[in-house]
Amino acid sequence: MHLYQNQTLKIYNSLSGEKELFTPIHEGHVGMYVCGPTVYSNVHLGNCRTFMSFDMIYRYIKHLEYKVRYIRNITDAGHLTDDGNVDNDRFVKQSRLEKLEPMEVVQKYTVDFHKVLEMFNLLPPNIEPTATGHILEQIEITQKLIETGFAYVSNGSVYFDVLEYNNRGLNYGELSNRNIEELLANTRDLDGQDEKKNAADFALWKKASPAHIMRWSSPWGDGFPGWHLECTAMSTKYLGQRFDIHGGGMDLKFPHHECEIAQGKACNGTSPVNYWMHANMLTMNGQRMSKSTGNYILPMELFSGENNFFEKAFHPSVVRFCFLQAHYRSILDISNEGMLASEKGFNRLMEAVANLNDLQAGTESSLDIASWKTACYDAMNDDFNSPILIAQLFEAVRYINLMKEGKESLSTTDLETFKKAIHAFVFDVLGLQNENELSANNDKLEGVINMLIGMRNEARANKNWGLSDEIRDNLLELGIQLKDGKEGTTFSL
Numbered sequence: 001m002h003l004y005q006n007q008t009l010k011i012y013n014s015l016s017g018e019k020e021l022f023t024p025i026h027e028g029h030v031g032m033y034v035c036g037p038t039v040y041s042n043v044h045l046g047n048c049r050t051f052m053s054f055d056m057i058y059r060y061i062k063h064l065e066y067k068v069r070y071i072r073n074i075t076d077a078g079h080l081t082d083d084g085n086v087d088n089d090r091f092v093k094q095s096r097l098e099k100l101e102p103m104e105v106v107q108k109y110t111v112d113f114h115k116v117l118e119m120f121n122l123l124p125p126n127i128e129p130t131a132t133g134h135i136l137e138q139i140e141i142t143q144k145l146i147e148t149g150f151a152y153v154s155n156g157s158v159y160f161d162v163l164e165y166n167n168r169g170l171n172y173g174e175l176s177n178r179n180i181e182e183l184l185a186n187t188r189d190l191d192g193q194d195e196k197k198n199a200a201d202f203a204l205w206k207k208a209s210p211a212h213i214m215r216w217s218s219p220w221g222d223g224f225p226g227w228h229l230e231c232t233a234m235s236t237k238y239l240g241q242r243f244d245i246h247g248g249g250m251d252l253k254f255p256h257h258e259c260e261i262a263q264g265k266a267c268n269g270t271s272p273v274n275y276w277m278h279a280n281m282l283t284m285n286g287q288r289m290s291k292s293t294g295n296y297i298l299p300m301e302l303f304s305g306e307n308n309f310f311e312k313a314f315h316p317s318v319v320r321f322c323f324l325q326a327h328y329r330s331i332l333d334i335s336n337e338g339m340l341a342s343e344k345g346f347n348r349l350m351e352a353v354a355n356l357n358d359l360q361a362g363t364e365s366s367l368d369i370a371s372w373k374t375a376c377y378d379a380m381n382d383d384f385n386s387p388i389l390i391a392q393l394f395e396a397v398r399y400i401n402l403m404k405e406g407k408e409s410l411s412t413t414d415l416e417t418f419k420k421a422i423h424a425f426v427f428d429v430l431g432l433q434n435e436n437e438l439s440a441n442n443d444k445l446e447g448v449i450n451m452l453i454g455m456r457n458e459a460r461a462n463k464n465w466g467l468s469d470e471i472r473d474n475l476l477e478l479g480i481q482l483k484d485g486k487e488g489t490t491f492s493l
């Protein structure tokens with residue numbers, strides 16, 4: 001028996017606009033794809049909110065004992081800047097600015113992305129494919145779309161024929177609720193110039209100008225893939241032509257996800273996704289957080305306190321807690337006051353969790369733990385309502401304090417159930433980390449390293465160079481570097 005067999009999870013599907021009962025295609029298995037970052041610059045806090053929302057969703061589905069294959073890609077090619085100018089490929093532009101190879105730009109910001117997500121305690125996806133690693137698959141899909149009449153070649157580029165798709169009754173605009181007439185009338189032709197049949201047609205493959213250094217050969221000449229195609233290629237390859245969940249930020253609904261649906265239906269004859277999920281935006285000062293407007297903060301600036309928006313530094317777990325206090329489909333505006341309040345709440349919760357260990361079971365229960373636990377599951381089953389779950393966890397804090405004061409009690413079995421459920425929801429599902437526990441672990445680690453430095457000093461004093469080198473090298477293998485200086489030996493992690 002698996003946990004999911006006792007729960008009725010409902011997911012808000014952006015395609016139907018309704019909360020629907022979640023039924024995976026293959027019983028007990030879930031395929032989930034989330035659009036990853038475009039790694040041409042550091043991820044900002046807004047990007048992190050979206051990835052964290054899907055981390056919480058992934059964690060809960062795993063908690064329900066589904067076997068999940070979670071794919072989150074890395075966009076490392078083909079994402080043009082907003083002005084649509086082909087020479088303004090984000091990577092090419094950034095590589096010129098930083099005087100780096102485009103792939104150096106990709107590596108630099110992929111490393112930053114991973115580091116930030118690890119600090120926020122996000123679980124890694126099962127596969128993290130890159131657009132540049134799937135050029136062949138993208139060329140294959142493009143070829144198939146040309147052969148079946150859904151796409152056409154024009155001046156070395158290939159475009160998806162939106163009108164043709166719609167004329168075949170496939171309903172372009174179904175996700176974003178736009179109709180084709182409106183789209184044809186209102187789309188400004190930014191990047192196709194005179195090459196497209198219709199302004200609303202989108203690129204599957206773009207011809208590379210001589211200055212465009214990120215290029216691959218194709219049946220249509222040297223070029224690079226259109227942004228929307230990579231997600232179709234990678235999701236199909238790893239999850240199949242139809243899979244359970246596709247996620248991303250709200251701003252990706254159109255055109256990115258609309259185009260993915262069109263590509264999938266045209267290429268494979270089936271709508272690619274059963275449940276489309278969209279996470280809402282993080283705003284600051286009431287405005288959407290975005291690199292292009294300058295209204296953004298980097299996670300590291302928030303953790304270090306080196307910024308002009310917040311009066312102090314905040315621990316990543318506090319930021320995580322703050323984000324999860326809002327439902328993933330609601331806009332969240334971060335402010336200094338909001339963060340301070342979240343910090344207070346987070347500390348109160350962690351203190352109570354720490355006190356759990358000291359609670360003694362009584363002979364019988366005066367609290368209804370079964371109902372409390374059901375309320376926690378009900379919250380998460382209702383389209384991952386993390387704020388309601390957190391409210392239930394504060395109800396648990398109240399219980400813990402009452403038990404501490406001896407005003408309430410729990411039987412041995414109920415106390416065990418209570419502890420297990422709190423740990424599961426706080427640490428496994430919400431992914432919070434206990435700040436005090438983390439710093440206690442750091443203290444312990446520091447103590448152990450200093451002890452080893454002492455032993456190495458003793459070995460050196462005894463001219464036992466073999467042992468001294470062994471200690472230094474073994475630590476280095478673990479990523480701990482010793483530095484010998486005038487003041488003695490120091491270390492860096």
Ligand code: AMP
Nearest residue numbers: 037038046047049050248249281282289
């Ligand atoms: P990008 O690297 O621009 O492709 O964005 C990565 C992810 O961050 C996408 O899912 C976006 O929808 C999401 N995103 C961008 N800005 C924000 C924001 N202000 N709040 C939440 N998510 C965002």
Ligand code: ZN
Nearest residue numbers: 035036231256
């Ligand atoms: Zn995508």
